[in-house]
Amino acid sequence: MSQTYNSPRETTEGRIYSVTGGDWDDLVTEIGSTQEERVVVNMGPQHPSTHGVLRLILELEGETVTEARCGIGYLHTGIEKNTEYRSWTQGVTFVTRMDYLSPMFNEAAYCLAVEKLLGITDQIPERATLIRVMMMEFNRISSHLVCLGTGGLELGAITPMFFAFREREMILDIFEMASGLRMNTAYIRPGGLANDLPADAIPKIREAVKTIRKNLKDNEKMLVGNSIWMKRTANVAHLDLAGCIALGVTGPVLRATGMPWDLRKTQPYCGYENFEFDVVTADTADAYGRFMIRVYEMEQSLRIIEQVLDRLEPGPVMVGDKKIAWPSQLSLGGDGLGNSLDHIREIMGTSMEALIHHFKLVTEGFRVPAGQVYAAVESPRGELGAHIISDGGTRPYRVHFREPSFNNLQSTAAMCEGSLVADVIAAVASIDPVMGGVDR
Amino acid sequence: MSDIAKHNMNSENAGMFGVSGTGDTSGYGGLQKRKIQIGSTERPFGGYFDDVVDGLERAYPGFNDAIEQVVVDRGELTLHVRRANLVEVAKFLRDDLKFEMCLGVSGAHYPDEIGRELRALYPLLSLTRNQRIRIEVAAPDNDPHIPSVVEIWAGNNWHERETYDMFGIIFDGHPALTRIFMPDDWSGHPQRKDYPLGGIPVEYKGATVPPPSDRRVYR
Numbered sequence: 001m002s003q004t005y006n007s008p009r010e011t012t013e014g015r016i017y018s019v020t021g022g023d024w025d026d027l028v029t030e031i032g033s034t035q036e037e038r039v040v041v042n043m044g045p046q047h048p049s050t051h052g053v054l055r056l057i058l059e060l061e062g063e064t065v066t067e068a069r070c071g072i073g074y075l076h077t078g079i080e081k082n083t084e085y086r087s088w089t090q091g092v093t094f095v096t097r098m099d100y101l102s103p104m105f106n107e108a109a110y111c112l113a114v115e116k117l118l119g120i121t122d123q124i125p126e127r128a129t130l131i132r133v134m135m136m137e138f139n140r141i142s143s144h145l146v147c148l149g150t151g152g153l154e155l156g157a158i159t160p161m162f163f164a165f166r167e168r169e170m171i172l173d174i175f176e177m178a179s180g181l182r183m184n185t186a187y188i189r190p191g192g193l194a195n196d197l198p199a200d201a202i203p204k205i206r207e208a209v210k211t212i213r214k215n216l217k218d219n220e221k222m223l224v225g226n227s228i229w230m231k232r233t234a235n236v237a238h239l240d241l242a243g244c245i246a247l248g249v250t251g252p253v254l255r256a257t258g259m260p261w262d263l264r265k266t267q268p269y270c271g272y273e274n275f276e277f278d279v280v281t282a283d284t285a286d287a288y289g290r291f292m293i294r295v296y297e298m299e300q301s302l303r304i305i306e307q308v309l310d311r312l313e314p315g316p317v318m319v320g321d322k323k324i325a326w327p328s329q330l331s332l333g334g335d336g337l338g339n340s341l342d343h344i345r346e347i348m349g350t351s352m353e354a355l356i357h358h359f360k361l362v363t364e365g366f367r368v369p370a371g372q373v374y375a376a377v378e379s380p381r382g383e384l385g386a387h388i389i390s391d392g393g394t395r396p397y398r399v400h401f402r403e404p405s406f407n408n409l410q411s412t413a414a415m416c417e418g419s420l421v422a423d424v425i426a427a428v429a430s431i432d433p434v435m436g437g438v439d440r
Numbered sequence: 441m442s443d444i445a446k447h448n449m450n451s452e453n454a455g456m457f458g459v460s461g462t463g464d465t466s467g468y469g470g471l472q473k474r475k476i477q478i479g480s481t482e483r484p485f486g487g488y489f490d491d492v493v494d495g496l497e498r499a500y501p502g503f504n505d506a507i508e509q510v511v512v513d514r515g516e517l518t519l520h521v522r523r524a525n526l527v528e529v530a531k532f533l534r535d536d537l538k539f540e541m542c543l544g545v546s547g548a549h550y551p552d553e554i555g556r557e558l559r560a561l562y563p564l565l566s567l568t569r570n571q572r573i574r575i576e577v578a579a580p581d582n583d584p585h586i587p588s589v590v591e592i593w594a595g596n597n598w599h600e601r602e603t604y605d606m607f608g609i610i611f612d613g614h615p616a617l618t619r620i621f622m623p624d625d626w627s628g629h630p631q632r633k634d635y636p637l638g639g640i641p642v643e644y645k646g647a648t649v650p651p652p653s654d655r656r657v658y659r
Contacts, residue, residue, distance in 0.1 A: 055594040080606075081631050085652040116514055245540045245567065248595030258568070266570055283509045371513050374563050374574065376543075385563060395657075398631075402563065407544060410598050421627035439621060 041421075045074050049154040049425045052435035055423060056412070058208035064406055065424060068416040070409055072177050083399040087365030088114055089326060091396055093186045095386075098401060099437030100183055100394040101146050105379040106437075107188035108132055109401070113375035114190040115384040117368050120319055122236035127315040128192035132346040133270050134205075134308040135178070136185060136377070141173040141212070143380035144294040148219060151291065151429035155232045163219045168420060170208050177201060180330075180337030192318035195330040195337075199394040206309060213302050233288040237427030247411045251382025251404050252297070253431060256282045256289035263378035270377075275304050294380075294432075324366045327358040365394040374402075381405050381432055401440060405433040481512040488571050489517040491535060499536040500529065511579040517573045523586050526577055527613075530562075530592045539573065542589065544599035546609035549632045557581040562589070562596075579609060588614040601604050606631035 639651025
């Protein structure tokens, strides 16, 4: 009997054996035949199929899950607290790191809220808004691709991962071309964008859209109607409309119940009311339906991107108000994104006022009138809301993010209790939680 | 708490860099900026807000007692609800005014507003009517209790745990109010204003960069 791996201990609930390895037979011998037996299994936080550092605490009866609880917080980094110690513009750099698979949405929600506080929502240049929409839709595709790819991987299907990451790479290249960064782009800023697209961007993006549309078919063929895939996902992790509403669940999980709730349609922001696209729904309320919604939503996102490309006109990408607009001009040099040398020459050599202005805005930042707002966007996972309070200073007083991953992960228990252990994986994969967003 | 952090909590803005007196020669040092308190709004509130407030007033007999303030600011309606009446109001909002979804609860800490230091803010969403409102509930620091709305909106379970963890607001009636992000044996509630950000000074080639909370601030 190896005492290093398992040791009994008396608690108020009876004798508990903690097992972290070793031979199961040894344990069975030591327990003997007790009257009551509950097996509680920790799945995670270091488990490849828990979608990041998620710990699932499962109580099992044979292979059936009788109780499921989530342990979270392993990725808590205090992003909300940190933003209270930086300027409003620096906040973008923090919030983009929350849900690391949808940085553009984090930035957009934050910036829309700050702009609402400033009262400059109507002054954001058309070009900036259009590029925001385009980047968000590209981001939706790349996020859905990761969901489908890793979701497939977690259920034992390896090929969707290869296809998904092939297309995702092209999208990350577009992010890199525009912002200099593949993830955590900090591209959307209060007032507009960090910088404009490079001159040769539009043809490149058109080319990419064409290729992505063609290649997405590969994954569609892999997943839609695939009988093995359906055996793992259809009628699994059921959550109906009433359950979704009670638990505050939004996004593909809600749309899989047949409810066409998409903030882009119901409460449009960033001019989404001017685009033609369909809200994809399913009526199965199961994991398969959620995956199918993601497959078809990517096509809708491509439609929106094409409409953006048709409408893009040259123009400014930052609000005209020089008391708010970020003063630096960035350009992509040989060593990465940095201050444009022409701009530095101009402010250092020709205009003292511009230099003072630059210094004041960069070190001190702008003041935001006191008040509180809530701005929501439809992220790939559901309603992402930024609740921001200002006390009138140069730093946020409080930044809170209503993270769809955090909220939707609550429904794990409702989806999994009574199902098999293997279905827990499918359920969590179909919620598509990103732990960076859950824990913030 | 550092001196700078104390400065941050003042409700009045004066001077720069935390310097008081004559330390500043830029001309900005003499500026005094009072923070504006956003007061109650008078009718009409505009848009669907009138319908919501009228509807609640009709449906809920204790309206005048329970609703301390109705604020419309930047196109958003906030109902300030007395904490004793929160659950009743929530029930009417859900059942009669069709705010089926509560999008969680976020906290805020105002150490200077004595007796109303802690706030819980609930964004509500009506899928049926496509409307949004917000409820704000205040509690004093020395009695940080607010009734839980988990029995009304089950999805608030984790959100209330988060707000308890971060602000120390105790949601009475919550089925299992435990910490959710911080370890179980953690002391303190990190997002309160009297909780320091922490961090260590970083030395680079002889110069020392203080942690973010101790750097100079512009107020």
